Amino acid sequence: MAAHEILAATNAVVTLDVALPGIVWPWLVTVNMWAKSIGTGVIFMLFLLLRMHPESGNKLKLHTAAAAFIFINIFLLFTLADLHQPFRMWHIFLYPHFTSAIAVGSFMASAFLGLLTLLVFLAWKKNDAAFDKVFLWTTILAIPVTLYTAALMSQCTARELWQMPAESAQMMLAALVAGSAFMILLGGNKLDYEAKKMLGTVLGLSALMAFIIYMSEYVFGPMKAEEIAFTLEYIKGDGPYTVMFWLGQWMTYLLPMLLIVLSRSAKSESLLKLAAILALVGLFMVKHVWLMIPQLLPMS
Amino acid sequence: MQLGFLVDLHLCMGCKGCEIACKVENEVPLSTWRLRVKYVDVGTFPETKRTFTPLRCNHCENAPCERICPVSALHYLDNGIVNIDKERCIGCAGCVMACPYGAIYIDPQTQTADKCTYCAHRVASSMMPACVVACPVQANIFGDLDDPKSNISTYIMKNQGGVQVRKPEKGTNPHHYYVGGGNVSLNPLASHRIDGHSLFNKITTLPVGGHH
Numbered sequence: 001m002a003a004h005e006i007l008a009a010t011n012a013v014v015t016l017d018v019a020l021p022g023i024v025w026p027w028l029v030t031v032n033m034w035a036k037s038i039g040t041g042v043i044f045m046l047f048l049l050l051r052m053h054p055e056s057g058n059k060l061k062l063h064t065a066a067a068a069f070i071f072i073n074i075f076l077l078f079t080l081a082d083l084h085q086p087f088r089m090w091h092i093f094l095y096p097h098f099t100s101a102i103a104v105g106s107f108m109a110s111a112f113l114g115l116l117t118l119l120v121f122l123a124w125k126k127n128d129a130a131f132d133k134v135f136l137w138t139t140i141l142a143i144p145v146t147l148y149t150a151a152l153m154s155q156c157t158a159r160e161l162w163q164m165p166a167e168s169a170q171m172m173l174a175a176l177v178a179g180s181a182f183m184i185l186l187g188g189n190k191l192d193y194e195a196k197k198m199l200g201t202v203l204g205l206s207a208l209m210a211f212i213i214y215m216s217e218y219v220f221g222p223m224k225a226e227e228i229a230f231t232l233e234y235i236k237g238d239g240p241y242t243v244m245f246w247l248g249q250w251m252t253y254l255l256p257m258l259l260i261v262l263s264r265s266a267k268s269e270s271l272l273k274l275a276a277i278l279a280l281v282g283l284f285m286v287k288h289v290w291l292m293i294p295q296l297l298p299m300s
Numbered sequence: 301m302q303l304g305f306l307v308d309l310h311l312c313m314g315c316k317g318c319e320i321a322c323k324v325e326n327e328v329p330l331s332t333w334r335l336r337v338k339y340v341d342v343g344t345f346p347e348t349k350r351t352f353t354p355l356r357c358n359h360c361e362n363a364p365c366e367r368i369c370p371v372s373a374l375h376y377l378d379n380g381i382v383n384i385d386k387e388r389c390i391g392c393a394g395c396v397m398a399c400p401y402g403a404i405y406i407d408p409q410t411q412t413a414d415k416c417t418y419c420a421h422r423v424a425s426s427m428m429p430a431c432v433v434a435c436p437v438q439a440n441i442f443g444d445l446d447d448p449k450s451n452i453s454t455y456i457m458k459n460q461g462g463v464q465v466r467k468p469e470k471g472t473n474p475h476h477y478y479v480g481g482g483n484v485s486l487n488p489l490a491s492h493r494i495d496g497h498s499l500f501n502k503i504t505t506l507p508v509g510g511h512h
Contacts, residue, residue, distance in 0.1 A: 012484045012491035015350070016339035019331070019506040020493075021405060024396045084391025084411035084509050091371040091390050102370035102394055157364035157470055158400040230489055298488045299402025300338060300355060 023295050028082040030288040032075050033149055034178070037171075037283065039071035040112075040142040041179020042186070045199060047139045049183070050132075053195040060183075060190055061131060062123035067186060069116045076109060101155055105148035112138070112145045146175045159294035160227035166213055170290075173213070176206035177252065178283055181276035197264065200272050203279060204260040211253035214286075227297060234293040245289045251282025302380040302475065303418060304445040306452050306463070307354050309480035311439035314339060314352030321434030322356075325419060331506050332405045334416040335431055340484050340491050353485040354431075354440070357382065357403040357416035358466065358474030365395035365404060365415075373413065380445075380475060381420050386412045393508065400470045402488075406509030418442070445475060455479070 046064040049057030080086045096103045115138040122131040150167035153159065180203040184196060191199075222229035235245040256275035263271035314337055322328065322335040335356040342349045359382045366374045366382055373389035376382060389412035396404045396413060407414040419429035427433075432440045443450035448457075456463050456477065464481050465474040483490045495504050 007490075010342050010484055010490075011344050012340050012342045014338065014491050014493045015341045016337075017493075018333050018336045019503040021396065021402070022505045022507045024393045024406075024508050082392070084393065084406055085389065086391075088388075088390040091388055095371045095388060097370055097372040099367045100370040100394070102368065102392055106370065152368070152394070155364065155368045155394070156397040157472065158398055158402075226489060295397075298493055299400065300336070300488055 017300050020298055020300060023292060025082065025291060025295065027288065028078045030284060030291055031078040032082065033171075033174070033287045033291070034284045035071045035074040035078065036146070036149065037174040037178035037287075038182050038280075039068045039075055039116075040146045041175035041177070042068050042071075042182050043135075043139055043142045043179070044175060045179040045183040045202070047135070048198070048202070049191075049195060050135075052198060053192065056187070056191045056195040058128075060187060061128075062120070063186055063190075064183070065116060065119040065123045067182065069113070069120050072109070072113050072116060076113065101148050101152035105145070105152065108141065108145050108148060112141050115141060142175075143172075146171050156294075158299060159231075159297070160225050161217075161221070161231045161290075161294045166217060169213055170210060173206045173210040174283060174287065176202055177210065177256075177279050180206065181256075181279040184272055184276040185280075193267070193269070196269060196272060200260045200263060200275070203275065204257050207253040207257050207279065211249065211257075214249065214253075231294050231297055234296055235289060240296075241289045241293055244285050248282050248285030248289055251278045252286050253279075253282070256282075301378070301447075302445040303423065304359070304380070304443070304452055304475035304477065305356070305418065306441040306455055306477040306479060308439045308441065308455075309351070309353060309478055309485060311437045312337070312352045312354060313437060313439075314350070315436065317434040317436060318354055318431035318440060321430040322416070325422070325430035326417075328414075329407060329409050332407060332414070334414070338485075342484055351482070351485045353478075353481070355401065355403070356431075356476065357399075357418075358401050358472065358476040359416075359418060361473035361475060362471060364398035364400065364470075364472060368394040368398040370394065377420060379423065381418050381423070382415075383417050383420050384413060384415060386410055386414065389413050391509070396508065400467050400472065401474075408509055411509055452477075 042064050046057060046060060080089055092103055092106045098104060115134060118134055119131060119138060122134060147168050150164060150171045153162035153167050154164035156162060180199045184199050222232055233239055235241045256279045259271045259275035316337050319335055319337055326334055328334050335354060338353045338355055340351045342351060363382050370392060371388050371390055373385045374382060374395055391411050393406060404413050404415040422429060429442055432442045441452050441455050443452035445452060447453060459479045462479050464478050464486060466486050478486060
């Protein structure tokens with residue numbers, strides 16, 4: 001890996017140093033982000049369906065609440081698994097430090113899980129009036145729950161690549177991509193074609209926006225900071241994450257966009273489902289690459 | 301009181317006495333370091349030179365590790381030291397990710413974050429940090445930055461133009477200074493780091509905290 005600031009005349013080489021730390025936040029954190037995108041994303045999609053296609057949305061209240069409940073639990077489980085002292089998790093609630101996005105996020109995610117549990121119960125009891133009241137607050141809370149990971153990444157001063165404006169947009173778009181894709185698969189016969197078409201539109205437009213942001217960072221990021229240029233070398237040329245990065249971009253964004261256009265012209269639900277599956281699998285890769293590459297930057 | 305550190309790189313000869321003294325004083329486990337001395341070779345034979353740079357926690361005024369810690373395990377002491385409470389740490393490694401100086405590690409024995417505390421326990425007993433005592437050439441200068449008569453303040457005043465901190469663009473306001481440093485010694489991206497090769501070992505990376 002070429003270091004950018006090395007002057008040829010200095011020929012500077014590190015000849016003795018401690019070993020660099022390996023990956024600090026491993027794949028467990030990728031699962032965390034991926035599962036949270038689905039968990040909050042399906043809530044956003046149900047909110048949209050209940051307003052634009054209420055007949056379809058009403059049929060999916062219990063399924064959606066249950067799916068969100070499961071994926072938020074996966075998110076929390078993997079968050080816990082990533083801690084080196086998981087049995088001290090309760091310290092966050094006993095000694096919270098509210099300048100930390102981790103502390104704020106823990107409280108919000110816990111409240112969100114509480115609301116989801118209530119939603120599952122209300123949907124199971126078919127209490128629509130109470131469900132709708134609780135659901136509005138759940139949807140509102142889903143926004144900061146989606147965004148707090150971006151704040152956490154931005155608090156990592158050492159990782160220049162993660163900037164709050166871009167990361168918060170990417171977190172929200174990931175939730176829209178994952179939510180719409182998961183809803184297309186979850187809906188099955190309960191969703192009419194128009195509702196599926198709307199979800200496909202959300203998926204396609206979110207994919208387009210996310211792809212534009214990634215490409216902007218890919219092209220223009222290195223012009224802003226040396227550390228970003230160095231970090232992005234890991235996904236350029238023969239970098240260790242180049243293949244995974246482009247595979248992720250194609251699977252999550254480019255192919256789903258193409259398949260959604262084709263599904264609309266051919267009125268094919270199978271193509272829409274294929275786009276949804278590709279987007280969900282690809283999103284894991286996209287998130288993983290973006291999580292890993294700043295951690296390869298030498299700090300010593 | 302605002303305690304700070306200054307290393308005069310003109311004086312440092314890379315003996316690693318500070319590194320060992322720190323290890324012993326703080327019982328730092330194998331494979332981890334609170335303080336390490338980096339060697340960078342510069343030039344092409346026969347015009348070559350070796351630089352030595354002791355690296356430790358910078359005890360920043362605006363410390364990213366303190367800000368990101370969800371349980372205040374990392375906290376400021378009244379004397380400006382950024383201290384750590386290992387009993388409170390949950391091992392989220394947020395501080396490891398936030399520190400732009402790579403100064404924090406996960407202790408493989410306790411599975412909690414750890415770092416240089418400027419030997420806060422010794423300072424509390426009016427003793428100097430172990431690395432200062434061990435340095436044979438007094439390259440490590442420690443003292444109160446708020447006291448204009450302290451060793452560190454007078455040293456900074458004498459070398460005003462040559463005093464540097466690492467990565468000032470991060471806005472962390474480190475309380476750890478270098479005299480006689482250059483881009484090669486202070487910027488990690490200014491030198492080649494050849495995989496699997498250093499003077500005494502072939503280890504490039506180590507797993508964090510001994511797992512994952």
